[in-house]
Amino acid sequence: MSSVRALVGLVFLEIYRKKDFYVALILMAVILVYASQIEVYNFENIVRYVREIGLMLIYLFSIFLAVPLAARQLAAERDQRTLAVLLAKPVTRGQFIVGKSLGAFLASLSAFLIFYSVFILVTLAKGKMGSPVNLIQAGYLFSLSLLVVTAMASALSYFLTSPAAMTLAFVFYFLMSLFGARFDRFAEESVGLARPLGKAVYYLLPHFEFFDLRQRVIHDWDPVSWGLIAIITAYAVLYTALFLFSGWLKFRRQPL
Amino acid sequence: MMPAVLLIALLSLAGVTSFKVHEAFKYELPEAQSQDIMNRLMGSAQEMVGDAMFTKADAYFHGGLYKQKDFLGEPRSEKAEGHEEEAHHHDEEGHAPSEEGGAPNWIRWIDRQIQATEHRHLEGVDEEVEMLPFLALASRLNPNNLSAIATEAYWLEGRLGRVDEGIEVLVRGIRMNPEAWQLDYQLGMIYYMRKEDYARSAAVFKESIRKARGRERDMGVQDSGAFELAHYLAADSLDRLGLSGEALEFYRQCLAFFGPGSEVPLKGKIEARVRELASSGEGARYFREVE
Structure with a gap:
């Protein structure tokens, strides 16, 4: 357990050692503050467009930080020739996989929480924060999507090179976030190989749109039921476990 | 160090040259001068973005749902457009809906x-x-x-109480679309209904009628109704200004829209007013002059 914790700590610090996080934070803050200052016909209480821009930036920046961080862990250890040292006892390959993935998740989660706090402050300053329950649920579900996406990027990095794993993780994430809900319809309307392929994508890849509650936050819809949140949590945990397990299956017999 | 200094010097030179060229030719390029920053950056793509923004505004009006397709790729309920009987797509009982002719789909649920x-x-x-x-x-x-343009003006003046801003939007729209009679009509309505400025409403309705004339065949039911109403409101505005003769002319043009057997209450009202005006001194004088 202490080995996993040590690995998590190392990965966690990595995100704050690089400039990416600070650039994203400053960029997001500048855009949000600028957007919130725009006056439309001198109405002061227009806030939904700020919420939309803010949440889009937060989700994008968090994913852009999380995926590379998770995907480059194995390659970085190999490049620095520290992998063999690390995997000397008492760190097992399973612990390495869990520690690296969990570290990437917690690091990106912390970045996301900082972004989210800035977003909440800006919307508070605009006078209309929206339902706190919606904000909590949206933040929680997006955290779960970070958990799955870091596990996915991490698992892919055991099968592919780091850039390929990163690219594929981004493709899967955006494909399923944007079109996941409609993939079965596309498959139904397709012919030939596209049909089974579409069905396979629909049922096999994680549905990242499950974790996106932005519409409810932006437009003040009612919160979803906590039962549904529990179901999606189980879904995220299952996919995370599957990804990490597949990574372990590949990595356990891989030469260093 | 040297290359950096050289690069900065070259960039500064390029900047100064670009500025000077712009200053020298800006009055000879009126089109470029009139373009705003968005136009320069985006070119013709800005129209597409503009149309997307209009769709977005409609989605905002419907709580983030798009008119053609909702998030799940299904058309938004048209039944519910009537406001009273709200038709919902989603399964309110929370049961897992099934695919058409297929097994229940938990992902869709x-x-x-x-x-x-x-x-x-x-x-x-x-x-x-x-x-x-x-x-x-x-x-x-x-x-x-x-x-x-019409929607922005409608929300500003009709729903949000910003009548002057609504007028500004329409005036700008008319300047950019000189043949769009519908914008003049909407502007006339604001002057007539909200401002009660009958001199302006009469002028704008007359302009709207002038622009629309000859295009009646292309009009849908809604436009056609507006065209008829523009005649009536132009007449009424003129009537209120005491210009009975000209009002009479527009009343008669308006009457021509109603069929012989038409029982519309407005028709009776106009006919009564026409009789009244025609018998008045000014009305009769106007027709003598016209003839």
């Missing part, structure tokens, strides 16, 4: 719970203002999008 799909509208000034940024962008990015 979760998607439906996550994504709100009920039909609803923004209500009250506090909520309705949320559309304004997108409407304002839509009409500025695509100044030829008449629906965007």
